[in-house]
Amino acid sequence: MFTMGIDIGSSSSKVVILEDGVNIIAGEVIQIGTGSTGPKRVLDEALSKAGLTLQDMAKIIATGYGRSSVEEAHKQISEISCQAKGVFFLVPSAKIIIDIGGQDVKAIRLDSKGGVKQFFMNDKCAAGTGRFLDVMSRVLEVNLDEMAEYDSRATEPATVSSTCTVFAESEVISQLSNGVAKENIIAGVHQSVASKACGLAYRCGVEEDIVMCGGVAKDLGVVRAISKELKKPVIVAPNPQITAALGAAIFAFEEVIGANK
């Protein structure tokens, strides 16, 4: 039996096709999100990769910021529950999830069965999100996927505000014009993202294992900064961008099984 999870975020679209609730037979990502061609394209890509059609899906669940605009879905579940589900499946020892996406930062505390015990999210502010890193990458003229490497060469991380993206941007610009090395600025940017995420994680109560997911988890500079701040190791979920879509596909599977019981 096949089930599908579709996660439409603010800046990327993800689809997971799951066989019998355990085998991931497709997990696709397209780096544009809700309102774009991303959702349709990623759906087509996943289906063609799996050699399946929509009719083969026993159930489809959508999640993410754009979840209510996915016509193919039978149901919507919040990304909080889906992240918890997906991450727990991949890392059953997970207690705290730190998820940083395009416009959200969240910390989720899991119960022993992988359910959501508590979660905290950023308020109406882009600081500490993927968008924040996008802005910084543009100002610094360093690609997002090179940021971690720059960070690893830093000697003295610069201070970058974690309360407002616009403030932080002007801080970074003035540091650049003062000749501060990009390596140090980038390490500062990563620290700023980490401090925002860790603030939320502390409210959940920090307990190992701590697992990171979401698009920003691919930036190892952020992962290192979070680990340093929490003084604990941080596990990056395998294929961290698709964990919520995976969770949605697992929910879909469980619902089909539950209904057939």
Add this chain to the structure above:
Amino acid sequence: MTDTTNMMAKELLGFYQEELYEEARRAKKEGKLVCWSASVAPSELCVTMDIAMIYPETHAAGIGARKGALDMLEVADEKGYNLDTCSYARVNLGYMELLKEEALTGKTPEKLEKTPAARIPLPDLLITCNNICNTLLKWYENLAVELNIPLIIIDVPFNHTMPIPQYAKDYIAEQFKDAITQLEEICGKKFDYDKFLKVQEQTQRSVAQWNRVASLSSHKPSPLNCFDLFNYMALIVCARSKDYAEITFKKFADELEENLKNGIYAFKGSEQKRVTWEGIAVWPHLGHTFKGLKNLGNIMTGSAYPGLWNLSYTPGDMSSMAEAYTRIYINTCLDNKVKVLSDIISGGKCDGVVYHQNRSCKLMSFLNVETADMLQKENGLPYVSFDGDQTDPRNFAPAQFDTRVQALDEMMKQKEGVSNE
């Protein structure tokens, strides 16, 4: 005189709200005094003196709910009022500026012309109280300076410990007496203590009916969605010292009890989960927040905010009245706030809590983090908080609200079987 005997509660609500505004406009025309008052300042004093009353917070909420807040906020912004100031204050100060401009130039500014809420007259005097926040002090001081009119301030100190000490009640009772003296000077007539007693008794009858309505959300399923309290609240604020409030709430409570008897509940279909909403409504997005919960099968059966007007006291006893005006939960320490909310949550048989992190109301919002934490330790119920604002529509993001309440719904359902009964 309009015959109100056959009106439903909802019609009465609309009728009396309009009537109150009309009375104020009429008073102004006839050269009688109009007072603008803070929502939890003692209405008994001015009503005894036959002064027509306007409550700017309620008026601002009405402008917000009718999607007219932005115009007023822009005026306030142009006048230099900071965006961090409470949006009730900004909407009202913006409105006042337009009224003042009209009075000075004889021309009605366009924004005032097209504002969707009821027209209110400029005040001749002001009365405020700091039992709900200190923003009100500066807001009313500004009104007084801009309009060059008298301002009566009733100081109601914060209660850092409970129960409320006698000296605090004595002090507030003295403040009441001082306010009466000021009113006598402004009105040029003696305060009628016999009438005052009658007004106090009326206030108590209104409050009793209000409490009767609020208590109905304890039924499961509930005949009352507390979102309705947000609407009916207008009369407990603006007309508690008149029979308008008593008549309307009595009718509403009768209707709800009748519904309950006939198995008619507030949630069409069957209510699934019950939530407490902590904080003021998001007026410009009231429909969205209501539907957001409703579409998930959830009903609001707990809200501490309308309880601010549970002002029961013994008529004729100033100290008892002082106690009523000072014990409201946002004028008390964190421990008491938690206790009040805890009772609301268990009274409403709630499964979770939604906290409104209201950019306007610092006092109500800044304590939420700690409050939520303490309550969860006590009752183990899931909660979420969302960013919003009571009347500045720019401070609320519908999608963010939706995600949070959906996640709350999922957490409540995950806890199925361990509900707070």
